[in-house]
Amino acid sequence: MFVLVNLKAYDCDPVAIARAAADVADDAGVRVAVAPQATHLAPVAGTGVETFAQHVSPTGHGSHTGSTLAAAVAEYADGTLLNHSERRLRLADIDAALDAAEEAGLETVACANNPEQVAAVAALGPDAVAVEPPELIGTGTPVSAADPDIVTGAVAAAGEVDDSVSVYCGAGISTGEDVLAARELGSSGVLLASGVAKADDPRAALEDLVSGL
Amino acid sequence: MFVLVNLKAYDCDPVAIARAAADVADDAGVRVAVAPQATHLAPVAGTGVETFAQHVSPTGHGSHTGSTLAAAVAEYADGTLLNHSERRLRLADIDAALDAAEEAGLETVACANNPEQVAAVAALGPDAVAVEPPELIGTGTPVSAADPDIVTGAVAAAGEVDDSVSVYCGAGISTGEDVLAARELGSSGVLLASGVAKADDPRAALEDLVSGL
Amino acid sequence: MFVLVNLKAYDCDPVAIARAAADVADDAGVRVAVAPQATHLAPVAGTGVETFAQHVSPTGHGSHTGSTLAAAVAEYADGTLLNHSERRLRLADIDAALDAAEEAGLETVACANNPEQVAAVAALGPDAVAVEPPELIGTGTPVSAADPDIVTGAVAAAGEVDDSVSVYCGAGISTGEDVLAARELGSSGVLLASGVAKADDPRAALEDLVSGL
Amino acid sequence: MFVLVNLKAYDCDPVAIARAAADVADDAGVRVAVAPQATHLAPVAGTGVETFAQHVSPTGHGSHTGSTLAAAVAEYADGTLLNHSERRLRLADIDAALDAAEEAGLETVACANNPEQVAAVAALGPDAVAVEPPELIGTGTPVSAADPDIVTGAVAAAGEVDDSVSVYCGAGISTGEDVLAARELGSSGVLLASGVAKADDPRAALEDLVSGL
Numbered sequence: 063m064f065v066l067v068n069l070k071a072y073d074c075d076p077v078a079i080a081r082a083a084a085d086v087a088d089d090a091g092v093r094v095a096v097a098p099q100a101t102h103l104a105p106v107a108g109t110g111v112e113t114f115a116q117h118v119s120p121t122g123h124g125s126h127t128g129s130t131l132a133a134a135v136a137e138y139a140d141g142t143l144l145n146h147s148e149r150r151l152r153l154a155d156i157d158a159a160l161d162a163a164e165e166a167g168l169e170t171v172a173c174a175n176n177p178e179q180v181a182a183v184a185a186l187g188p189d190a191v192a193v194e195p196p197e198l199i200g201t202g203t204p205v206s207a208a209d210p211d212i213v214t215g216a217v218a219a220a221g222e223v224d225d226s227v228s229v230y231c232g233a234g235i236s237t238g239e240d241v242l243a244a245r246e247l248g249s250s251g252v253l254l255a256s257g258v259a260k261a262d263d264p265r266a267a268l269e270d271l272v273s274g275l
Numbered sequence: 276m277f278v279l280v281n282l283k284a285y286d287c288d289p290v291a292i293a294r295a296a297a298d299v300a301d302d303a304g305v306r307v308a309v310a311p312q313a314t315h316l317a318p319v320a321g322t323g324v325e326t327f328a329q330h331v332s333p334t335g336h337g338s339h340t341g342s343t344l345a346a347a348v349a350e351y352a353d354g355t356l357l358n359h360s361e362r363r364l365r366l367a368d369i370d371a372a373l374d375a376a377e378e379a380g381l382e383t384v385a386c387a388n389n390p391e392q393v394a395a396v397a398a399l400g401p402d403a404v405a406v407e408p409p410e411l412i413g414t415g416t417p418v419s420a421a422d423p424d425i426v427t428g429a430v431a432a433a434g435e436v437d438d439s440v441s442v443y444c445g446a447g448i449s450t451g452e453d454v455l456a457a458r459e460l461g462s463s464g465v466l467l468a469s470g471v472a473k474a475d476d477p478r479a480a481l482e483d484l485v486s487g488l
Numbered sequence: 489m490f491v492l493v494n495l496k497a498y499d500c501d502p503v504a505i506a507r508a509a510a511d512v513a514d515d516a517g518v519r520v521a522v523a524p525q526a527t528h529l530a531p532v533a534g535t536g537v538e539t540f541a542q543h544v545s546p547t548g549h550g551s552h553t554g555s556t557l558a559a560a561v562a563e564y565a566d567g568t569l570l571n572h573s574e575r576r577l578r579l580a581d582i583d584a585a586l587d588a589a590e591e592a593g594l595e596t597v598a599c600a601n602n603p604e605q606v607a608a609v610a611a612l613g614p615d616a617v618a619v620e621p622p623e624l625i626g627t628g629t630p631v632s633a634a635d636p637d638i639v640t641g642a643v644a645a646a647g648e649v650d651d652s653v654s655v656y657c658g659a660g661i662s663t664g665e666d667v668l669a670a671r672e673l674g675s676s677g678v679l680l681a682s683g684v685a686k687a688d689d690p691r692a693a694l695e696d697l698v699s700g701l
Numbered sequence: 702m703f704v705l706v707n708l709k710a711y712d713c714d715p716v717a718i719a720r721a722a723a724d725v726a727d728d729a730g731v732r733v734a735v736a737p738q739a740t741h742l743a744p745v746a747g748t749g750v751e752t753f754a755q756h757v758s759p760t761g762h763g764s765h766t767g768s769t770l771a772a773a774v775a776e777y778a779d780g781t782l783l784n785h786s787e788r789r790l791r792l793a794d795i796d797a798a799l800d801a802a803e804e805a806g807l808e809t810v811a812c813a814n815n816p817e818q819v820a821a822v823a824a825l826g827p828d829a830v831a832v833e834p835p836e837l838i839g840t841g842t843p844v845s846a847a848d849p850d851i852v853t854g855a856v857a858a859a860g861e862v863d864d865s866v867s868v869y870c871g872a873g874i875s876t877g878e879d880v881l882a883a884r885e886l887g888s889s890g891v892l893l894a895s896g897v898a899k900a901d902d903p904r905a906a907l908e909d910l911v912s913g914l
Contacts, residue, residue, distance in 0.1 A: 068766060070763070070764050070765055070766050070768075071758075071760065071761075071762055071763055071764070071765040071766075071768050071770045071773075072762060072763070072764075073762040073772075099739070099768065099769065099770060099773050100738070100739040100740045100769060101739045101740075101742050101743070101754075101769060101770070101773040101774055101776070101777065102743075102773060103740050104740070104741075104743040104744055105743055115740075116766045116767045116768075117766065117767030119710075121710065122710075123710055123711060123712040124709070124710055124711070125709050125710070125711075125787060125838070125839055125894070125895075126709055126710040126787055127707060127709050127710075127755045127756065127782070127785040127786075127787035127788045128755040128756030128769075128782075128785060128787065128788035129709075129710050129738065129755075129788075130738065130739060130740060130767075131710045131738060131740070133712075134710075134738050134740040134741060135740055137740070138740065143766070143767075145366060146766040146767060147367070147766075148764060148765055148766035148767065149766045149767035149768075150365040150366065150367050150368075151365060151366065152363040152364060152365050152366070153358060153363065153364065153365070153366045153369060153387070153392060153395060153396065154360070154363050154388055154392060155363075156366060157388070157389070157391060157392055157395075174366070174367075175367055175370070176370075178370060178398060178399050178400065179366060179367060179370055179399070181398035181436070182366060182370075182395040182396065182398040182399055183366065183395065184398075185391060185394035185395040185397075185398055185432075185436065186391055186392070186395055187391065199764070200764055219398075223394070223398065223436065255764070256764075281553060283550070283551050283552055283553050283555075284545075284547065284548075284549055284550055284551070284552040284553075284555050284557045284560075285549060285550070285551075286549040286559075312526070312555065312556065312557060312560050313525070313526040313527045313556060314526045314527075314529050314530070314541075314556060314557070314560040314561055314563070314564070315530075315560060316527050317527070317528075317530040317531055318530055328527075329553045329554040329555075330553065330554030332497075334497065335497075336497055336498060336499040337496070337497055337498070338496050338497070338498075338574060338625070338626055338681070338682075339496055339497040339574055340494060340496050340497075340542045340543065340569070340572040340573075340574035340575045341542040341543030341556075341569075341572060341574065341575035342496075342497050342525065342542075342575075343525065343526060343527060343554075344497045344525060344527070346499075347497075347525050347527040347528060348527055350527070351527070356553070356554075359553040359554060360553075361551060361552055361553035361554065362553045362554035362555075412551070413551055468551070469551075571792060573793070576791040576792065576793050576794075577791060577792065578789040578790060578791050578792070579784060579789065579790065579791070579792045579795060579813070579818060579821060579822065580786070580789050580813075580814055580818060581789075582792060583814070583815075583817060583818055583821075600792070601793055601796070602796075604796060604824060604825050604826065605792060605793060605796055605825070607824035607862070608792060608796075608821040608822065608824040608825055609792065609821065610824075611817060611820035611821040611823075611824055611858075611862065612817050612818070612821055613817065645824075649820070649824065649862065
């Protein structure tokens with residue numbers, strides 16, 4: 063299982079969470095990555111944790127102001143999220159951003175709201191898709207409990223399109239129990255945010271998440 | 276073969292083109308539809324021609340200003356384009372707009388730039404996909420001549436995902452010969468714009484388009 | 489006072505409301521206009537009511553799919569809203585859309601959230617600005633009661649920039665009393681939506697709105 | 702005069718350019734700042750150069766994925782560009798982003814295409830506005846030569862709205878002569894990009910830019 067922690071724009075200490083994630087990953091022998099804002103990629107990657115961007119632009123080098131170039135991200139990070147429900151992209155831009163990320167050597171995790179959209183993004187060739195029903199994000203109610211068919215449907219939908227694409231599960235994940243439930247439903251990773259970033263003790267939250275693996 | 280004429284925002288007479296299209300469709304026994312701006316849907320549909328919108332919003336009734344509601348479009352039109360390269364939508368909005376259009380009883384033609392994107396939109400369940408490499412739009416060089424593999428690749432890509440989805444072919448189509456070439460490559464329709472809307476004699480252009488069918 | 493009724497995408501009968509608005513305007517000698525979706529501009533204008541679009545595109549004739557061209561709108565309508573809080577535009581696009589609307593002979597009403605933004609849009613030269621705090625839209629609590637300083641501030645802000653720009657007042661307007669309060673605060677019109685479009689009896693709602701004028 | 706170098710997404714060495722800018726600023730006693738992508742803010746600021754972001758989001762801490770929070774930017778940078786013609790913002794978002802930047806203690810430079818838009822953004826209270834006709838960006842033809850009235854018009858327009866707002870001049874600036882011409886037209890700074898970032902010798906280009914000051 064892969065645990066990917068999206069720090070969003072939360073008022074947290076990204077470097078402290080990154081250090082905790084690096085430690086927990088080492089101790090538990092589990093992949094744990096942290097996805098800070100672009101501004102924090104350099105300091106977060108400096109901790110040695112596996113680092114993801116939250117987004118990369120669908121463009122290459124050139125006259126683009128305010129962009130997040132995959133090539134610049136790749137100086138620090140190992141991968142990137144794309145098309146998160148808080149940063150939805152146009153279809154053609156998901157396609158172009160995946161190409162840009164792949165060319166820069168970034169691992170790609172493209173988000174989708176439901177099994178149909180999972181199939182659609184899987185057709186564009188990311189390394190993984192993350193299914194996250196927007197209505198469950200931040201609720202603390204895991205999709206594995208609220209609507210397990212979305213996870214099994216996503217696994218089936220991605221598999222029909224391209225069985226080399228991993229499926230992660232997001233929205234409402236906060237405990238080790240949620241991670242195990244996600245694995246039982248066929249996903250090979252979890253995407254979470256507030257469960258760690260807004261936890262009183264992010265290290266303890268991370269330890270709990272990987273405790274059953 | 277289905278001939279779908281996108282009038283875009285060209286400085287043309289949409290009602291005159293609609294009348295010519297209705298006549299040519301009747302005379303040739305070929306499906307010919309006209310897609311005007313939303314503002315012109317009512318007068319165009321009033322000619323009796325098969326009418327498409329150029330876009331519908333991914334929302335339903337409610338507090339949405341400046342939208343193009345599928346339900347309002349369906350009072351006049353038979354179908355709608357979606358995700359044209361000049362009106363690219365976010366993936367989640369293509370999904371929602373397809374649902375809104377389907378609920379309103381509209382036939383849906385979703386556009387895509389290349390075979391990968393064709394597979395992606397086909398996974399969302401439109402009635403048809405139209406493959407249009409943006410770099411060929413308006414050039415007068417048909418995709419069937421410039422890059423026939425894009426058309427055969429689109430037909431194959433859509434078929435793998437959902438073989439009930441029709442594939443249309445766009446970009447650079449302007450003559451009856453182009454329409455026949457598109458059919459030979461496996462598409463069941465053509466999407467064109469300037470070839471009719473900017474023609475000196477739109478009726479003659481339409482007659483030429485269907486002349487070989 | 490000018491009463492401008494935005495029908496948004498409400499599930500209402502735009503032609504029936506247009507007829508009622510035309511009658512009420514005639515009977516009371518008050519300007520009352522109706523702003524339907526672009527799809528309904530032709531049938532609404534056919535009633536003879538003063539007709540506004542909810543939005544026009546910042547572009548002219550050309551290869552623009554899914555746009556709402558000012559020139560097409562002007563075949564039916566007298567004016568247009570721009571930059572409504574449900575259809576916010578980029579600053580450069582407000583500028584370009586105002587130019588396009590003006591060239592097409594449309595009266596322009598540009599919306600803004602607060603006095604600073606009123607000053608900003610006034611600097612771009614619309615015929616009128618409408619101040620609408622987004623948090624009050626659809627509440628039934630008129631801005632004139634909830635926060636009268638926003639209206640007086642908007643009137644002052646517009647006047648400092650360009651005293652030929654009219655100031656309208658929106659958000660939460662639903663009664664004749666609200667219209668009078670808006671006038672007392674210095675505005676020369678009101679922008680409203682649900683108060684008429686979702687009323688059980690839109691004609692009675694319109695009659696009440698103009699009753700004190 | 703203030704020299705603000707926007708590195709855009711150019712294929713350059715941002716840290717090397719930052720070091721050169723810091724040296725040139727020190728040697729000449731002129732304010733020179735560098736604006737890298739968000740990803741490069743930390744390493745660029747580490748050189749000690751005055752650092753600007755190219756953009757900040759109109760939102761504060763919270764559930765925002767792929768954003769560039771002003772508070773995160775302010776850990777490294779001194780200021781930010783906003784509404785560059787390659788990253789145009791909706792009017793309400795310029796207003797909110799200016800508020801977010803100001804609250805984070807960032808100096809703000811808001812861009813605009815022409816004198817009308819300069820007046821509009823000046824009304825929102827930035828520290829400075831930069832007028833950049835988009836058609837001249839990257840041409841090497843300075844706006845001071847191609848269309849000096851745009852610069853003097855911008856200075857006049859900003860002054861009428863708020864005379865505490867500085868006016869910078871962009872588009873086509875590449876030499877010390879261009880900087881002097883910009884000063885003569887009434888601007889107190891220049892915004893440039895390719896003239897430094899794509900120069901064979903960025904340090905020499907910077908030295909030339911400040912040579913006449």
